[in-house]
Amino acid sequence: MNRQSNTYTIIYSTVLVVLVGVVLSVVYQALRPKQVENIQNDTRRQILAAALITPSEGQDIATLWQEHITASYIVNDKGEKIDASQDPFDVKVDQEVKKAPDQRLLPVFECNTDKGMKYILPVYGAGLWGPIWGYIAFDNNGDTIYGAYFAHQGETPGLGAEIEKPAFQKQFEGKDVFSTDGQFQSVKVVKNGQEPATGAWVHAISGGTITSQGVQKMLLNSLEPYSAFLAALKSDNK
């Protein structure tokens, strides 16, 4: 057989590509369940990180999740629980934040910690280069932030990417998202020397201005629809 003929070349490449395609789809199908589980556990780890729970070496995230997350549900912007057929864990927050506030599905995760019950809410927004997201844990007074976790896809290392560092996240602990007269005000991310006289604020990352502003917008946009839910928590636990 002539190995240099066009027919041979075309048949050869077709067979090769089909074979490789079959092998790859088999591998993909076989490993898919394990990968989905990994991605879910990674999300669980992030949610727990907001409530300042980090797994120790070799600890299973799924068991840690079952121990701490006692309930999860979806609320609307009036703070009422919606009986959605969807698992709150599966709500696509990146899609929800684009909708009008009264259309959104708002997931809430109740987390039992050694410092009492915490309520973890997801947030999602845009940084400089790509999406940023996070989880904010509230005390049961519905006002004070207990812990915050932020992550990003591709912010500049050393600048915007610093939002994933504890140094930035620790600042949020103990901040109140309601003003003293009960108005929702979120938390501002401000530059050194520009601290507002009233309201809760944290320091921005120097050199990471766009990302810092992104965090501020993300918090306002994602948390405001929860304000009825948080206000209800606040009056329940006075």
Add this chain to the structure above:
Amino acid sequence: MNWKKSFIPLVNPLSKDNPVIVQILGICSALAVTAKMEPAVVMTISVTAVLAFANVIISLMRKTIPSSIRIIVQLVVVAALVVIVDQVLKAYNYEVSKALSVFIGLIITNCIIMGRLEAFALNNRPWPAFLDGIGNGLGYGIILIIVSFFRELLGSGTIFGFQIFPDFWYKAGYMNNGLMILPPMALIVVACIIWVHRAINKDLQEK
């Protein structure tokens, strides 16, 4: 053929014919994944696996490949293996797969792999090709591991994530060298290794 001769493809790339410090191939991934030791080790294993299997497969196919599309055939085989490695990592070592992110996919573009397929696998039987793949993968890996050892030790004060320098050093004013974490230091460490290597192997020195 005596056994010593048959292992030349395995042993040579470790030092005398090292792909990184003698042939100066694969430098770009050597910069990218050597800030910590764990990704460097995983990268070594991944490249060695891809290279060994790609060498064997191409060597088995060498008599059938039409020469006009041989580079494309090599690319398809390498790309398929890389995708498999990526999928396996995502399933069994998610953390490391997140840390290595695009660099696993970029194994395809690692010139060591295409270089060995062209230069060795196309003209040799599967067993020597397999040894050549393992040898070159490890030769690449040795350099990665040496570089990452120095970068992690001096840059983060840890080895495989375990703290090496005691706390009182830091209290006494010792600081981790942030420059070691940055990519340029990988280049400088590689250059130092080449320096030492050529000082020992005088026959490699250019006149």
